[in-house]
Amino acid sequence: MADSAQLTISDVEEEGVTIVCPVGRLETLSAKAFEDHLNGVANAADGDLLVDMSSVDYVTSFGLRSILIVAKQLSPSGRKLIMFSPNDSVMEVLRISGFLKIVEVTKTKSAAIGAANKNQDA
Amino acid sequence: MHLKAEQVEVLNEVSSLNQLYDFIDAFALRAGLADDARRTVSVVVEELFANTVSYGYPTGSPDQIILRLSLTGDKIEICLTDHGIPFDTAASTATDFEGQSTEDRRVGGLGLFLVHQLSETVSSHHHNGTNFTQIVVSRSKTDMSG
Numbered sequence: 091m092a093d094s095a096q097l098t099i100s101d102v103e104e105e106g107v108t109i110v111c112p113v114g115r116l117e118t119l120s121a122k123a124f125e126d127h128l129n130g131v132a133n134a135a136d137g138d139l140l141v142d143m144s145s146v147d148y149v150t151s152f153g154l155r156s157i158l159i160v161a162k163q164l165s166p167s168g169r170k171l172i173m174f175s176p177n178d179s180v181m182e183v184l185r186i187s188g189f190l191k192i193v194e195v196t197k198t199k200s201a202a203i204g205a206a207n208k209n210q211d212a
Numbered sequence: 213m214h215l216k217a218e219q220v221e222v223l224n225e226v227s228s229l230n231q232l233y234d235f236i237d238a239f240a241l242r243a244g245l246a247d248d249a250r251r252t253v254s255v256v257v258e259e260l261f262a263n264t265v266s267y268g269y270p271t272g273s274p275d276q277i278i279l280r281l282s283l284t285g286d287k288i289e290i291c292l293t294d295h296g297i298p299f300d301t302a303a304s305t306a307t308d309f310e311g312q313s314t315e316d317r318r319v320g321g322l323g324l325f326l327v328h329q330l331s332e333t334v335s336s337h338h339h340n341g342t343n344f345t346q347i348v349v350s351r352s353k354t355d356m357s358g
Contacts, residue, residue: 095230115254118262119229148251150258151323179251186329187322 096120099127106208108135109199113145116153125156128171132164137209139164140202143195144175149183161193170194174202217282217289218242224265224275224294232257232279243283249351252330253281253288256347259323260292260301268296268343283351287332290347301327301336301345 097120098113108131116124132139139160149157161171172194176184184190196202220235222228236257240250257279269275278293301324327347328334336345 096233115233117229117258118226148255150255150262151326152262154322177247177251179248179255182330183255183326186326 097124099124101131104199105203107137107140107203107206108209109140109142111142111145115147115150116156117148117150118152121152121156124153125159128156128160129163132160132169135209136169138170138172138206140199140206141171141173142175142199143173143180144177146176146180149180151187154183154187154189157189157193169207170205172196172202172206174199217280219278219280221276221278224269224277224296226262226265228265228277229258229261232261235279236281239281243288245283245288245351249288249349252349253290256290256327256330256349257292259327260290260345260347263301263323264292264294264296264299264343264345267299268294270297286351288349288351290349292343292345294343295341296343298338298343299336302334 096115096117100111100113102109102111110128110131112124114120128139128141141157157171157173164171173184174196175198176195181195184193184195189195194202194205196205218235218239220231222231233254236250236254239245240253245253261277261279264277275295278291280289280291280293282289282291331347331349333346333348335347336343338344
């Protein structure tokens with residue numbers, strides 16, 4: 091668990107993939123804790139990284155920055171960061187900022203799991 | 213519906229965002245804003261405030277920044293008043309982030325780009341050492357693709 095006043099983060103393991111579940115606002119005050127948490131999860135597993143966005147109220151540019159940093163760190167080893175189930179506001183910010191071209195976003199969890207490379211030791 | 217303007221005054225430090233979020237949430241509740249509108253206001257205020265605090269006070273001088281929100285008809289007006297280094301928010305962005313490739317992407321400037329994309333109008337002016345930034349967002353934004 092890594093918490094800030096604006097964001098609570100937990101993880102679940104499902105069908106061989108690790109899913110990070112942030113709850114709250116992904117913004118200036120919470121972005122660094124979120125980034126550190128994603129990096130920790132990425133280092134502990136070796137498959138793709140899934141992020142359940144369904145309980146993220148909104149994302150600002152600082153939050154986008156942390157997502158981008160982690161996605162870029164995963165990229166050389168052929169790993170992906172996949173987000174799923176964002177609300178309309180989050181989806182709009184992802185679209186406006188061009189992130190839909192960088193990071194895979196699916197509507198449902200099952201689609202994200204289907205698109206993910208599983209952890210080797212699962 | 214016309215809701216009398218409400219305002220809050222906070223210190224020019226990033227942790228003041230907590231107070232601003234509480235203020236916005238309370239305003240949204242009283243004004244009966246839908247989640248979409250509340251989130252748009254929150255993102256715009258966060259970006260403007262973070263930008264002002266990050267670049268407006270290189271010597272770290274303390275300041276009081278005022279956020280005022282008002283609702284008139286279908287428009288929500290956001291007004292930020294500070295005394296930092298003047299920054300022309302209205303003219304700050306022409307970057308087409310959607311047109312950039314992954315490798316060329318830079319996140320700097322993205323915040324103000326988002327502000328412009330989410331807002332109907334962005335204006336800023338300076339008077340006697342005070343900066344006024346005014347943003348108007350639509351309360352019922354059904355199509356933000358423009």
